[in-house]
Amino acid sequence: MRHLIFAAALALACSMTPGSSRAADPDRGHAADRAEIQDLQARYLFALDWQDADAYAATFTEDGVLDWAGGIVHGRDAIRREVQGMRAAFEKREAGDAPTRPARLRHFISNVVLDFDGDHAIGRAYWFELNDDNRNRWPYVSGYGHYEDELRRVDGKWLFTRRKIYNEILPDRTAGPTNPVTTRH
Amino acid sequence: MRHLIFAAALALACSMTPGSSRAADPDRGHAADRAEIQDLQARYLFALDWQDADAYAATFTEDGVLDWAGGIVHGRDAIRREVQGMRAAFEKREAGDAPTRPARLRHFISNVVLDFDGDHAIGRAYWFELNDDNRNRWPYVSGYGHYEDELRRVDGKWLFTRRKIYNEILPDRTAGPTNPVTTRH
Amino acid sequence: MRHLIFAAALALACSMTPGSSRAADPDRGHAADRAEIQDLQARYLFALDWQDADAYAATFTEDGVLDWAGGIVHGRDAIRREVQGMRAAFEKREAGDAPTRPARLRHFISNVVLDFDGDHAIGRAYWFELNDDNRNRWPYVSGYGHYEDELRRVDGKWLFTRRKIYNEILPDRTAGPTNPVTTRH
Numbered sequence: 001m002r003h004l005i006f007a008a009a010l011a012l013a014c015s016m017t018p019g020s021s022r023a024a025d026p027d028r029g030h031a032a033d034r035a036e037i038q039d040l041q042a043r044y045l046f047a048l049d050w051q052d053a054d055a056y057a058a059t060f061t062e063d064g065v066l067d068w069a070g071g072i073v074h075g076r077d078a079i080r081r082e083v084q085g086m087r088a089a090f091e092k093r094e095a096g097d098a099p100t101r102p103a104r105l106r107h108f109i110s111n112v113v114l115d116f117d118g119d120h121a122i123g124r125a126y127w128f129e130l131n132d133d134n135r136n137r138w139p140y141v142s143g144y145g146h147y148e149d150e151l152r153r154v155d156g157k158w159l160f161t162r163r164k165i166y167n168e169i170l171p172d173r174t175a176g177p178t179n180p181v182t183t184r185h
Numbered sequence: 186m187r188h189l190i191f192a193a194a195l196a197l198a199c200s201m202t203p204g205s206s207r208a209a210d211p212d213r214g215h216a217a218d219r220a221e222i223q224d225l226q227a228r229y230l231f232a233l234d235w236q237d238a239d240a241y242a243a244t245f246t247e248d249g250v251l252d253w254a255g256g257i258v259h260g261r262d263a264i265r266r267e268v269q270g271m272r273a274a275f276e277k278r279e280a281g282d283a284p285t286r287p288a289r290l291r292h293f294i295s296n297v298v299l300d301f302d303g304d305h306a307i308g309r310a311y312w313f314e315l316n317d318d319n320r321n322r323w324p325y326v327s328g329y330g331h332y333e334d335e336l337r338r339v340d341g342k343w344l345f346t347r348r349k350i351y352n353e354i355l356p357d358r359t360a361g362p363t364n365p366v367t368t369r370h
Numbered sequence: 371m372r373h374l375i376f377a378a379a380l381a382l383a384c385s386m387t388p389g390s391s392r393a394a395d396p397d398r399g400h401a402a403d404r405a406e407i408q409d410l411q412a413r414y415l416f417a418l419d420w421q422d423a424d425a426y427a428a429t430f431t432e433d434g435v436l437d438w439a440g441g442i443v444h445g446r447d448a449i450r451r452e453v454q455g456m457r458a459a460f461e462k463r464e465a466g467d468a469p470t471r472p473a474r475l476r477h478f479i480s481n482v483v484l485d486f487d488g489d490h491a492i493g494r495a496y497w498f499e500l501n502d503d504n505r506n507r508w509p510y511v512s513g514y515g516h517y518e519d520e521l522r523r524v525d526g527k528w529l530f531t532r533r534k535i536y537n538e539i540l541p542d543r544t545a546g547p548t549n550p551v552t553t554r555h
Binding site: 216295298310311313353360 | 402404405409413416417422425470471478479480500508509510
């Protein structure tokens with residue numbers, strides 16, 4: 001209902017703007033949606049890198065699906081447990097005479113493309129990661145790839161309904177040959 | 186309620202604005218423009234890295250200019266052909282006992298600064314690239330630099346009219362000594 | 371005029387939405403604020419990397435505080451002088467048979483999370499840096515970490531009131547074990 005009203009208001013605004021070319025420009029008016037999704041994308045990464053399972057799971061819908069190197073995980077509760085399980089993998093440290101401080105794996109997002117259809121959105125973005133899990137705690141690029149996301153606006157809040165993570169350092173998770181972004185005409 | 190007041194206040198601010206503080210804050214109201222340009226910037230990079238010549242060319246105006254390491258290219262049609270030509274360079278692989286999967290060159294954008302003047306905009310941003318064109322398909326940073334862009338809103342859609350790509354690994358494409366972003370006062 | 375119509379339409383949409391779920395979605399309506407802060411974040415980095423002390427200091431309030439590896443600096447004037455002092459450190463080059471062009475240190479921001487409370491905001495984000503201060507001018511990752519920012523809107527313009535820079539390559543500036551982003555419920 002709220003979207004209907006918003007759409008009506010937007011239509012009114014457009015109709016009162018002679019010569020408006022909004023028809024050619026479907027994202028016009030989606031600035032608020034983009035701002036919220038960028039915030040969500042960023043919160044996801046803080047949660048991942050600090051292994052904050054609750055905050056990570058909270059970026060998915062109840063029925064959200066995470067498709068990553070570890071498998072396909074269905075539902076927010078299972079995703080929460082998945083992150084708890086990740087911790088062991090993320091926290092591996094060198095045995096023996098290891099550095100005195102823990103290594104820090106950090107993931108970065110960039111190149112966010114969004115297409116909207118009402119309360120649904122399709123997202124595409126790049127990611128890469130830095131790590132320093134070596135004797136000298138020296139940073140290096142330890143992986144990169146892209147995200148293919150589906151999002152839904154639930155109770156006014158954008159959440160992931162599906163996130164598939166492509167990863168170029170894993171032969172079975174690399175991108176296909178076709179641009180995952182569909183060109184709009 | 187707070188939003189209603191905000192909207193009303195915004196309406197009031199606009200209607201009363203001869204001497205509004207917008208003068209001190211020229212981007213206020215440009216959230217939609219920024220959202221669209223960030224989307225454009227991201228689509229450009231997906232098109233580049235997947236060598237999608239049509240999608241790449243579609244980010245430029247008909248008379249758009251691309252100024253990159255390969256030369257200065259004038260017009261959307263020539264830019265499309267340029268990307269078709271890039272493919273050969275991007276797809277070079279190791280001869281002989283090469284890895285079984287192709288290398289993946291990926292470009293990332295960050296630090297986007299935008300200044301607007303009606304349907305024209307000046308953009309500044311950083312870029313860097315990752316590559317894994319080596320025996321072990323191990324990622325590394327293979328270049329970085331910045332963009333100096335001019336954009337125009339054509340039929341309601343932001344497009345590049347000129348993109349100049351500075352590249353710190355090429356001695357003749359490095360940045361000058363002066364901050365390419367003009368400070369607003 | 372266009373802004374007035376949009377604001378009026380927005381006011382209409384809000385006023386007709388008794389059961390709006392905006393309460394669950396505090397960032398709704400903050401698209402303009404986010405756009406401005408992203409622009410500010412980017413201008414900060416251009417100013418830093420080109421050692422533009424005036425532009426750098428202009429991203430802070432008069433009473434702004436910079437908390438970085440070099441110490442805690444209070445006030446815009448002191449911050450300006452701090453950047454003038456950084457120049458010496460940033461411009462160090464190899465002695466003897468150094469490359470003919472200066473090295474280029476570049477900082478990138480990503481993963482921006484923002485929480486608003488009126489004219490105040492809390493920001494969290496990641497950063498990393500690339501450098502090529504070696505014989506071959508070959509790029510590499512030379513540092514990474516995160517920002518913890520406080521911002522205030524002064525005369526309609528968002529500025530940093532405090533920026534604390536965490537840096538994973540400095541043992542006394544690394545992040546703590548707890549997610550610096552507070553989950554919203």
